Amino acid sequence: MTEQSTIYVLDTNILLHEPFAFLSFQEHDVVIPMTVLEELDNIKDRRKDVSRDARVAIRALEDTLVDASPEQVMAGVELKNKNETQSKPGRLSIFNDFTLQQKAGALSDNDNDNRIINTALYLQEKNADKRVVLVTKDINMRLKGKGAGLAYVEDYRTDQLVDDIKFLTKGYHKFEGDFWRQVHDCQSETDGRYTQHLLDKSLIPSAFINEYLIDEEKTFAGKIVEVQEDKVAVQDIGYDRLMGRQAWGIHPKNIYQGMALDALLDPSIDLVILTGPAGCGKTLLALASALELVVERGQYDKVIVTRSTPEIAESIGFLPGTEEEKMAPWLAAITDSLEVLHKQDESMASSMNYIMEKANIQFKSINFMRGRSIQNSLVILDECQNLTASQLKTIITRCGEGTKIICSGNLAQIDSNYLTALTSGLTYIVERFKDYTGSATINLNGVMRSSLASFAEENL
Known part of the structure; x- marks a missing residue:
C-alpha cells in the first residue's frame, strides 16, 4: 500500500496536545469527526490551560476551512504543502459521525470515544483501498479501537524525537x-x-x-x-x-x-x-x-x-x-x-x-x-x-x-x-x-x- 492512500482520523486529545496537528500529515487525508468539534466546544470555555489549546485548534480549523463550501468541507479541502519534498497537498475534511447508523458489531454510540472509533470503522469499510488510521493519545481508546476491528491505531509522534x-x-x-x-x-x-x-x-x-x-x-x-x-x-x-x-x-x-x-x-x-x-x-x-x-x-x-x-x-x-x-x-x-x-x-x-x-x-x-x-x-x-x-x-x-x-x-x-x-x-x-x-x-x-x-x- 502506498503512503499516498492514507486517511488519518484525529481524536480530540491530538488537537489539545498540538492545535495545528492536522497540518502535520503531509500529503495524506485528515478527517475530523463532528464529535471532536463538539468536545473542543465544551472544553474551550473551561477555566483550565487546556481551554486555550481548544480555542487555538478551533481558530486554526476555521482559518483553513473559512472559504470552503459545505460540500467541499465534507469532501476535503486542500492544505498547503509544508515542505518542498511533499508530493501533493493533503486534504482536511469534517465527518458528520452523528448520521452513522448503529451497526451490528459496532460500539455503542452513547460515548464520544466510541463515536470516533465508529467513524474510523466506517471509513475503513468504505475505503478498502486506503489505509485508515485512528490517531489518539488515549491508550485505552487505542485498545478499544483494535478490539473493535481497526487495522491501524497510532499515537501522535511528530513531536517525538527519540524512540527510547x-x-x-x-x-x-x-x-x-x-x-x-x-x-x-x-x-x-x-x-x-x-x-x-x-x-x-x-x-x-x-x-x-x-x-x-x-x-x-x-x-x-x-x-x-x-x-x-x-x-x-x-x-x-x-x-x-x-x-x-x-x-x-x-x-x-x-x-x-x-x-x-x-x-x-x-x-x-x-x-x-x-x-x-x-x-x-x-x-x-x-x-x-x-x-x-x-x-x-x-x-x-x-x-x-x-x-x-x-x-x-x-x-x-x-x-x-x-x-x-x-x-x-x-x-x-x-x-x-x-x-x-x-x-x-x-x-x-x-x-x-x-x-x-x-x-x-x-x-x-x-x-x-x-x-x-x-x-x-x-x-x-x-x-x-x-x-x-x-x-x-x-x-x-x-x-x-x-x-x-x-x-x-x-x-x-x-x-x-x-x-x-x-x-x-x-x-x-x-x-x-x-x-x-x-x-x-x-x-x-x-x-x-x-x-x-x-x-x-x-x-x-
Whole structure:
C-alpha cells in the first residue's frame, strides 16, 4: 500500500496536545469527526490551560476551512504543502459521525470515544483501498479501537524525537578507564588558564557542542567547544577544577553536580537543562547558582521562578492572596531549598526574607508568562517534564537580552494525562537544543538527598 492512500482520523486529545496537528500529515487525508468539534466546544470555555489549546485548534480549523463550501468541507479541502519534498497537498475534511447508523458489531454510540472509533470503522469499510488510521493519545481508546476491528491505531509522534528514553542525550560522555589511553592523535594549545585539545572525531562520533567528557579514572574532565567535520575541539577543565566549583556555599557532591554547576555559572550558556531522578540536586543547584549570579556577581537583575501546576491528588481549591502567594504551595521546593542554603544562619527566616528581597525572587504562574518579554533575568523553570513542547516554546521565547533560563525535571514523575517520557516537552528541548552553542544539558546521575530516597528511587 502506498503512503499516498492514507486517511488519518484525529481524536480530540491530538488537537489539545498540538492545535495545528492536522497540518502535520503531509500529503495524506485528515478527517475530523463532528464529535471532536463538539468536545473542543465544551472544553474551550473551561477555566483550565487546556481551554486555550481548544480555542487555538478551533481558530486554526476555521482559518483553513473559512472559504470552503459545505460540500467541499465534507469532501476535503486542500492544505498547503509544508515542505518542498511533499508530493501533493493533503486534504482536511469534517465527518458528520452523528448520521452513522448503529451497526451490528459496532460500539455503542452513547460515548464520544466510541463515536470516533465508529467513524474510523466506517471509513475503513468504505475505503478498502486506503489505509485508515485512528490517531489518539488515549491508550485505552487505542485498545478499544483494535478490539473493535481497526487495522491501524497510532499515537501522535511528530513531536517525538527519540524512540527510547535511554537514547536521550545525557550532556556528557563517560569513557571507560583512562581517557588519555584512548587518544591516539591530539594537538594541544594553551590560552591563558585553559588548554584546548584538538581530537579526532572518531573518538566521540556523536559529539555535541557543550557536551562534557569525563573518565572512570577521574584523570580528565573537559568540554566540547567546537565540532568540525573530522575534528573535535575540547577545552581541558580538569576533574579537580570541576569538583571545586561552588555557588552560594554549595559544593558538588559528585562529578555530575560539578558539570551542572560549571554550566550554570557559565555566562556564555543561556539555557541549562537539568534532568535526573528525585533528590539528585536539580532545584538546589539551580537556586544556589541563581543567588550566586544575581547577588554575588550581579550578572542578572532578578530571579523568576515558575513551574507547571498539575494537580496530582485533590484540588487545593481557590487560593487567596497575590499571584506569588497563590503559587507558594506549588513552589515549596524552592523555599525548601532556600532553607537548606540558610539553615546555619542565626535567624533562618530573616535570612530568607532578606535574600528573597535582595535577589528579587519572584514566583510567577506559567499561565501568565505568555506575551511577556523578560530582560536581564534568571528564570528557573522547575518540574518542566509536565509541559508540552509548545508550552516550553512559549516560555523560552519570552527570554530577551541578557536572560538565562534553567529548565529542570524528572521524566519518571510525569503527572500529565497526555504526556509520556518520550513526548514530554523536556525530552523535546533536550534533543532540539543539543547542537545549540548557547545551551548545555546535564543528566544528574545519582540521588544525593538521602540513603532512603536513593533506595526508594532504585527499588520502588
